[in-house]
Amino acid sequence: MQLKQRSVPRPPSTRHCLVVRVLKSACNWVMRRYLILFDQNQSLPWCWRGNCRDGFIATSSVRRTRGLSIRGAQEEDPPDPQLMRLDNMLLAEGVSGPEKGGGSAAAAAAAAASGGSSDNSIEHSDYRAKLTQIRQIYHTELEKYEQACNEFTTHVMNLLREQSRTRPISPKEIERMVGIIHRKFSSIQMQLKQSTCEAVMILRSRFLDARRKRRNFSKQATEILNEYFYSHLSNPYPSEEAKEELAKKCSITVSQVSNWFGNKRIRYKKNIGKFQEEANLYAAKTAVTAAHAVAAAVQNNQTNSPTTPNSGSSGSFNLPNSGDMFMNMQSLNGDSYQGSQVGANVQSQVDTLRHVINQTGGYNDGLGGNSLYSPHNLNANGGWQDATTPSSVTSPTEGPGSVHSDTSN
DNA sequence: TAGCATGATTCAGG
DNA sequence: CCTGAATCATGCTA
Numbered sequence: 543m544q545l546k547q548r549s550v551p552r553p554p555s556t557r558h559c560l561v562v563r564v565l566k567s568a569c570n571w572v573m574r575r576y577l578i579l580f581d582q583n584q585s586l587p588w589c590w591r592g593n594c595r596d597g598f599i600a601t602s603s604v605r606r607t608r609g610l611s612i613r614g615a616q617e618e619d620p621p622d623p624q625l626m627r628l629d630n631m632l633l634a635e636g637v638s639g640p641e642k643g644g645g646s647a648a649a650a651a652a653a654a655a656s657g658g659s660s661d662n663s664i665e666h667s668d669y670r671a672k673l674t675q676i677r678q679i680y681h682t683e684l685e686k687y688e689q690a691c692n693e694f695t696t697h698v699m700n701l702l703r704e705q706s707r708t709r710p711i712s713p714k715e716i717e718r719m720v721g722i723i724h725r726k727f728s729s730i731q732m733q734l735k736q737s738t739c740e741a742v743m744i745l746r747s748r749f750l751d752a753r754r755k756r757r758n759f760s761k762q763a764t765e766i767l768n769e770y771f772y773s774h775l776s777n778p779y780p781s782e783e784a785k786e787e788l789a790k791k792c793s794i795t796v797s798q799v800s801n802w803f804g805n806k807r808i809r810y811k812k813n814i815g816k817f818q819e820e821a822n823l824y825a826a827k828t829a830v831t832a833a834h835a836v837a838a839a840v841q842n843n844q845t846n847s848p849t850t851p852n853s854g855s856s857g858s859f860n861l862p863n864s865g866d867m868f869m870n871m872q873s874l875n876g877d878s879y880q881g882s883q884v885g886a887n888v889q890s891q892v893d894t895l896r897h898v899i900n901q902t903g904g905y906n907d908g909l910g911g912n913s914l915y916s917p918h919n920l921n922a923n924g925g926w927q928d929a930t931t932p933s934s935v936t937s938p939t940e941g942p943g944s945v946h947s948d949t950s951n
Numbered sequence: 952t953a954g955c956a957t958g959a960t961t962c963a964g965g
Numbered sequence: 966c967c968t969g970a971a972t973c974a975t976g977c978t979a
Contacts, residue, residue, distance in 0.1 A: 756958050756975050764957095779968090800967090801959060808969060809957090 625728075628735040635742050637677045673742070680738045684731065691727035695720055759802075763792035767802050771810075772824040778807055 632638040698719055702711055759767075770788060771778050780788060785799045792799070810817050 758957065758976060798958075802957090804968070804970095805958070808971095811969090 622732070625732050625735070628732065628739055631739050631742070632680070632735060635739075636673065637680050637738055637742060676738060676741050680734065683734050687727055687731050687734065691724065694727075695723050698723060759792065759794060759798075763794060766791050767799070767806070768820065768824055769828065771803065771806055772821050773828055775821070778803060778810075 629638065699716065702716055702719065705711055758764075767788060770780065770784070774780070780799065780803060782796075785796045785803075789796045789799045794802075
């Protein structure tokens with residue numbers, strides 16, 4: 543009899559432990575997936591580095607797992623307030639329940655935190671994308687756990703049925719076993735929910751803390767800003783309109799444009815020598831642009847109506863029509879822009895181009911001399927000279943929607 | 952990983 | 966309120 547009893551499959555409780563171990567590792571695997579999700583495109587924010595990041599798995603998750611392997615089945619009360627909190631949060635964040643299209647409170651908060659303007663749509667969509675990924679992982683894992691729970695229950699039921707041939711097993715016992723299994727799985731599901739909540743919280747904190755999410759602007763954006771800066775070197779203070787235009791072109795916020803110009807002015811002033819090369823680079827670039835514009839304008843002038851005020855293809859600040867260089871041009875060719883708008887435009891662009899070519903041809907390296915963007919714009923005090931004759935006033939080439947150097951200073 | 956680059960923030964001054 | 970200056974925090978690269 544005893545021998546026969548020993549040949550009976552291992553008691554369900556031992557099997558439970560085995561399954562729980564497997565599921566424990568599954569839980570950690572889920573956590574790792576969340577970590578990968580955060581680490582995919584960029585490194586983790588500072589608060590995630592070091593201990594915090596390790597702690598994510600090493601402390602909370604494992605500690606909880608340890609607890610449930612022994613006590614979970616007996617001590618858990620069905621209406622768990624913790625579980626309810628988790629469910630509510632997941633629902634509020636749009637992770638569980640019907641998909642909200644990312645319109646969670648967190649997304650709104652993220653939008654509000656970064657200025658509330660619409661120009662953070664990139665970050666917003668990024669947030670939504672991450673949230674969707676979390677949602678997907680959550681649902682996949684939840685489904686897996688439910689499936690595993692059902693399979694395991696069926697398996698245990700079969701085992702008990704087999705056992706019932708050798709010993710009497712009451713329906714109550716079967717019910718109890720099923721209850722234990724379900725409680726085990728639900729506690730594991732709770733871990734999944736907790737992990738998901740933590741992932742959402744991390745995501746929120748990342749998007750709410752603007753300072754920690756610094757990212758370099760795109761190359762194109764930097765080029766646009768630099769072009770403006772160097773073509774307005776005598777007065778690199780863009781007006782609100784100009785800032786808005788630049789912000790739009792660069793896909794950044796107006797305050798980011800302001801920051802950029804603030805930093806640029808200071809860093810330029812601090813180390814003019816270092817920026818000389820960059821300045822000349824943009825001068826050459828501007829010259830090429832001007833050449834193309836001149837060619838286009840000449841052609842346009844020949845073929846089209848002469849009443850079209852044209853200062854460039856899209857953004858007037860790309861052309862040297864309102865900047866430093868152009869102001870110099872006008873001082874040299876003070877009366878050259880008399881006449882029609884187009885005539886003036888073409889004339890000034892031709893002059894600009896001529897000037898640029900002359901300058902680049904006779905480029906004199908170093909700080910002094912007559913390099914194209916020599917620091918002559920800075921006055922003796924180290925500040926920019928007053929824009930008493932702002933380009934917007936002197937420039938005949940600017941169209942109505944032109945972005946031009948501001949007059950605010 | 953150190954050092955530099957760069958975007959953001961803070962604070963004082965006008 | 967805007968700006969310059971200093972500083973912080975993060976990104977990038979050798």
